Amino acid sequence: MKEYLKNIFEEAAKVSPYLNEKQIAFSVPNQKGHGDLSTNIAMLLTKVLKKKPREIANEIIENLNYDKEVIEKVEIAGPGFINFVFTPKFLSKIIIQIDKEKSEFGKSEKYIGKSANVEFVSANPTGPLTVGHGRNAIIGDTVSNLLEWVGYSVDREYYFNNAGRQMRVLGESVQLRYRELLGEEIDFTDEHYQGEYIKEVAQLLVDEYGDKLLNEKDESVFKAKAESEIFKEIKETLKNLDIEMKTFFNEDSLYKDKKIESVLAEFKDKGLSYESDNAVWLKLTELGNEQDKVMVKATGEPTYRLPDIAYHTTKFDRGYDKIIDVFGSDHNATFPDVKAGVGALGFDADKIDVLIYQFVTIIEKGKVVKMSTRKANYITLDELTESVGKDVVRYFFNMRSLSSHLNFDIDLAKKQSEENPVFYLQYAHARISSILRMTKEQNLLASMENLELLNTTAEVNLMKILHQFCDEVLYSAESYEPHRIANYLEELAASFHRFYTDCRILGTEQKLAEARIALAMATQFVIRNGLSILGVTAPDRM
RNA sequence: GCGCCCGUAGCUCAAUCGGAUAGAGCAACAGCCUUCUAAGCUGUAGGUUAGUGGUUCGAGUCCACUCGGGCGUACCA
Numbered sequence: 001m002k003e004y005l006k007n008i009f010e011e012a013a014k015v016s017p018y019l020n021e022k023q024i025a026f027s028v029p030n031q032k033g034h035g036d037l038s039t040n041i042a043m044l045l046t047k048v049l050k051k052k053p054r055e056i057a058n059e060i061i062e063n064l065n066y067d068k069e070v071i072e073k074v075e076i077a078g079p080g081f082i083n084f085v086f087t088p089k090f091l092s093k094i095i096i097q098i099d100k101e102k103s104e105f106g107k108s109e110k111y112i113g114k115s116a117n118v119e120f121v122s123a124n125p126t127g128p129l130t131v132g133h134g135r136n137a138i139i140g141d142t143v144s145n146l147l148e149w150v151g152y153s154v155d156r157e158y159y160f161n162n163a164g165r166q167m168r169v170l171g172e173s174v175q176l177r178y179r180e181l182l183g184e185e186i187d188f189t190d191e192h193y194q195g196e197y198i199k200e201v202a203q204l205l206v207d208e209y210g211d212k213l214l215n216e217k218d219e220s221v222f223k224a225k226a227e228s229e230i231f232k233e234i235k236e237t238l239k240n241l242d243i244e245m246k247t248f249f250n251e252d253s254l255y256k257d258k259k260i261e262s263v264l265a266e267f268k269d270k271g272l273s274y275e276s277d278n279a280v281w282l283k284l285t286e287l288g289n290e291q292d293k294v295m296v297k298a299t300g301e302p303t304y305r306l307p308d309i310a311y312h313t314t315k316f317d318r319g320y321d322k323i324i325d326v327f328g329s330d331h332n333a334t335f336p337d338v339k340a341g342v343g344a345l346g347f348d349a350d351k352i353d354v355l356i357y358q359f360v361t362i363i364e365k366g367k368v369v370k371m372s373t374r375k376a377n378y379i380t381l382d383e384l385t386e387s388v389g390k391d392v393v394r395y396f397f398n399m400r401s402l403s404s405h406l407n408f409d410i411d412l413a414k415k416q417s418e419e420n421p422v423f424y425l426q427y428a429h430a431r432i433s434s435i436l437r438m439t440k441e442q443n444l445l446a447s448m449e450n451l452e453l454l455n456t457t458a459e460v461n462l463m464k465i466l467h468q469f470c471d472e473v474l475y476s477a478e479s480y481e482p483h484r485i486a487n488y489l490e491e492l493a494a495s496f497h498r499f500y501t502d503c504r505i506l507g508t509e510q511k512l513a514e515a516r517i518a519l520a521m522a523t524q525f526v527i528r529n530g531l532s533i534l535g536v537t538a539p540d541r542m
Numbered sequence: 543g544c545g546c547c548c549g550u551a552g553c554u555c556a557a558u559c560g561g562a563u564a565g566a567g568c569a570a571c572a573g574c575c576u577u578c579u580a581a582g583c584u585g586u587a588g589g590u591u592a593g594u595g596g597u598u599c600g601a602g603u604c605c606a607c608u609c610g611g612g613c614g615u616a617c618c619a
Contacts, residue, residue, distance in 0.1 A: 027558060030565075040561060043599070053599075078562040079599060124619075164619065279617055290545080290615090297617040304619045329613045332546050358547060359612065400555065405548055405612060412554090412568090418581070421567060427581050438578050475558075487556060490566070501574095501583045520578095542581065 001037055001086060001467055002026050004070060012063045019060070021048050026084075028468060035075070035083030036464055042080040053080025091463040092451035092515075098466065098522040099448065106473045106529045111151035117315050118144045120326035121238070121245075122159040125230040126170050127195055127373040129237045129381040131408065132328075135360050137381070138397035138535075139482065140326040141243045143355065145533045146477035146485075152322065156244070159311060161251035162227050169193065169374075171223025177202035178222065182211050194376035197233075201226045237382045241390055242535050249314075251307050259310045260302060263345065264295065272344055287340040308334070309341035316347045323352045324480075332356050355480050357402040363409040379410060388417050391536045395422035398534050399486040421490060425527060426539050428493040431500060432524040433540035439505060439517055446521050447514035454515050458502040462495045462523060469526050473533070482534065489530045496523050 005026050013019040022044045026037045042057035049056055057076040064074065073085040098105045120140025123133055144154045161167075173192040177199050180186045192198075205213060205225055213221060231248075238245065254260050264280070267273040272283045278298035282305065285292055295306040315323045325335065335354045343349035362369040362379065371378040385393050396413065399421065400406045413420075439445070454463065468488065476484040505516045528538040 023559085025559070027561085029562075030557070031562065034562065038562090043561080046599070081562065161619080166619075277617080281617095294617045299617075301617085303617065308619090329547060331614085331619090333614050334619085356547075361612080403547060404555070407554065409554085416568075419568070420581095423581050424567085427579080431579055431582080433579095435578050471558095479558095483556085484558090487566085490556095494566085497582055498584095500578080504578070506578045542579075 001084075001090075002471070004090075005037060005039075005084060008064055008066050011065055012060065015063050016060070018045060018049060021045060029081075029083065034077060034081070035073075035085045037086075038081050038083045040081055042076075042082060046080075056080065057082050086464075088455040088460050088463070089452045091460060091467065092454050092519075094463055094466045095451055095518050095522045096448050098525050099446070099518065102525055103529060103532075105525055106149065106469045106533075108150040108470065108474050108477075110474065111147070114152050114321040115319065116144075116147050116152045116154045116322035116324060117157055117318070117320040118147070118154055118324045118326070119157045119159055119315075121234075121243075123234070124160050124164070124166060125162065125227045125234060126166050127193065127230065127376075127378075128197065129234055130371050130373070130378040131362055131381055131384050131410075132360060132371050132378070134241075134381045134384065134393060135357055135397045136326055136328060137238060137241060137243055138394055139355065139357055139402065141241070142394075142398055142482040142534055143324065143326070143477075143480050145535065146473065146480075146482060147322070149473050149533060150477040155246045155320075157247045157249055158245045159249045159251070161307070162223070163252055167223055167227070168219060170198075170226050171219030173198050174201050174205070174222035174226045175216070175219045178205050178213060181206050182214060184214075191374075193374050195373070196376070197230070198226070201229050204229065233382075237380070237385070240382060240385050241393060249311070251311065254307050254310045254314070259314065260306060263306065263310045263313060266345055267295070267341075270344065282337075282341065284337060284340055287344050289336055289340050293337055304334070305337055305341070308338045309345070312338055312342045312352065313345060313347060316342065316351070321351065324355060325352065326355045326357070329356055329358050353480070355402060358405040360397075361405065361407045363407055364411060369410075384410075384413075387414050388420075391422055391426070392417055392420050394535045395420065395425075395486065398482045401481060401483050421486075422536060423542070425489050425493045425531065426536070427542055428496045429524060429527045429531070429538045430540060430542040432496070432520050432527075435505060435520055436517070436524075439513070442506070444505070444510070444513055444517060446518040447511075448518055450511040450515050451518065453512045454519055456503060458495075458499040459516075459519060462492075462499045462519065465492050465495050466522060466526055469530070485530055485533050489527060489534075492523070492526060492530070496520075496527075499523075 009019060009024055019041070022041060024039055024041045026039050029035060029038045042060060043053045045056050046053050054076055057080050060082065061074055061076070070087060070090045071084055072087045075083050077083050118140055121133060121137050123129060129137070141156065144156050147154050169191065170193055176186045176188050176192065181202055205222065267282060272286065273295065274281055274283065279294045280296035281292045282295045283292055293305055294303050296302050312323065327335065339349040339352055362371065364379070369379065392413070454460070472484060472488045476482060503516055505513045508516065531538045
């Protein structure tokens with residue numbers, strides 16, 4: 001629809017050059033009586049032309065050359081909007097297009113040939129993933145899906161470090177539990193990891209080595225075992241949500257490959273670092289940030305900043321066109337440093353897009369649950385997935401904008417799983433499958449021959465919404481807003497359910513029935529395609 | 543103190559680049575199944591968009607301030 005309008009406006013601009021003065025945008029009005037597409041161009045031109053908006057609108061319409069077979073009505077409304085109403089016949093062409101493209105419908109080639117790296121989850125292997133990590137995981141994976149839909153080739157990446165203080169404490173915790181299992185008295189403090197999984201790892205070591213590890217001086221054997229076991233579980237948790245990482249990037253490799261060293265040397269060469277109080281500082285103030293920060297501590301250990309910068313340079317080295325980081329709001333202070341750092345090293349920091357999502361407040365039994373991996377106070381992501389199912393988890397985390405501080409009432413999620421909006425969408429899909437089964441039995445098949453018969457309100461509305469899918473996918477991908485897809489699908493499903501109620505197929509005159517089957521099939525493809533972006537299954541029966 | 547995010551119906555949340563009468567779901571109430579799945583449809587009710595001021599043809603959206611919440615503000619990650 002937009003393409004058509006763009007073309008006729010381009011033609012009109014040849015006669016009225018002032019139309020090139022402003023960007024002409026067409027949007028879907030939120031009010032039903034305001035046409036199918038609408039533009040505010042006349043209002044934007046008031047300052048340029050020094051005329052009243054409605055006068056300008058009138059003039060624009062007079063110069064507009066359009067086909068009556070395509071556009072039914074053009075009208076000026078309100079303060080000066082120009083509203084376009086399309087003919088049902090034109091709208092119905094979308095069914096033919098969907099039938100042709102099927103599960104490809106909605107994809108765009110706009111970014112074909114481009115590559116993206118999406119880094120998400122990136123939790124250190126100190127314990128199982130919690131519900132808190134769930135939002136990160138789902139956002140990262142769905143944004144990746146969206147980018148793939150608009151042409152990107154996407155690598156999903158998980159960054160971790162197994163060398164820090166947390167991991168040391170983890171190793172010690174396992175070591176203590178190991179000794180405890182072998183009958184020693186231990187001093188297990190609040191600082192150690194309290195979770196049951198620590199004991200399970202210790203038990204594995206007992207099974208494997210017996211008491212041979214009692215003389216181990218440091219915690220490294222225990223840490224290594226804990227890391228591998230926990231990672232096994234994390235991967236399983238992600239798999240249960242249909243998430244598969246391409247790469248697990250260990251911070252350690254940055255040291256082995258001397259990447260850290262070379263970045264440090266480069267900052268020094270560029271005069272961007274200095275020593276003070278035995279620490280090495282990065283001159284972030286010179287790069288436009290608030291204050292200088294420490295890169296290497298007096299102890300000789302780097303802070304997270306240095307490896308983060310080094311890590312991001314490897315993403316550039318690997319040639320990605322787009323680099324995306326998914327972080328919780330607790331990281332919102334760190335990425336400007338990293339961006340400034342890689343920028344100073346000569347990389348185009350604008351290729352990095354940082355997606356900050358707000359934390360989920362977990363509520364259980366009416367109370368806010370503060371999660372802590374160390375204190376073993378958490379609800380694991382696996383528990384959630386098991387109790388409500390993958391589809392509900394994925395849909396729930398996808399249905400709200402990243403910037404919304406959402407509340408997640410665990411009890412409600414379990415109890416109301418039957419009333420979750422995701423079932424509304426899946427039900428629409430299943431209903432269509434059912435229709436197609438029934439009609440097939442009666443040898444009624446979809447036909448594209450008489451689509452102009454689709455002209456009732458319910459049919460026309462449904463076709464209009466089908467028209468919006470491609471734009472919606474593109475916009476959602478470019479703005480990294482998966483929730484728009486969820487909102488769109490709810491609207492589409494609602495429109496279908498109305499069509500289902502108003503427009504019967506069995507028992508209807510054959511040509512109309514065949515056209516309606518075609519519409520139902522088209523709707524089913526779009527629901528299925530949309531759900532697949534979100535990573536939600538589209539059942540044929542419910 | 544400073545920085546980022548947020549405050550919209552009883553609850554959970556939408557609202558395209560600043561657009562028209564602020565929309566859904568849940569909960570409440572009243573209807574609709576001898577016919578393709580009632581996990582559905584139709585209708586009613588529910589709002590000073592936290593508050594005050596400003597910018598303009600037009601503000602939930604932009605600016606300033608106030609109130610309230612989340613997260614930061616490390617030689618933790």
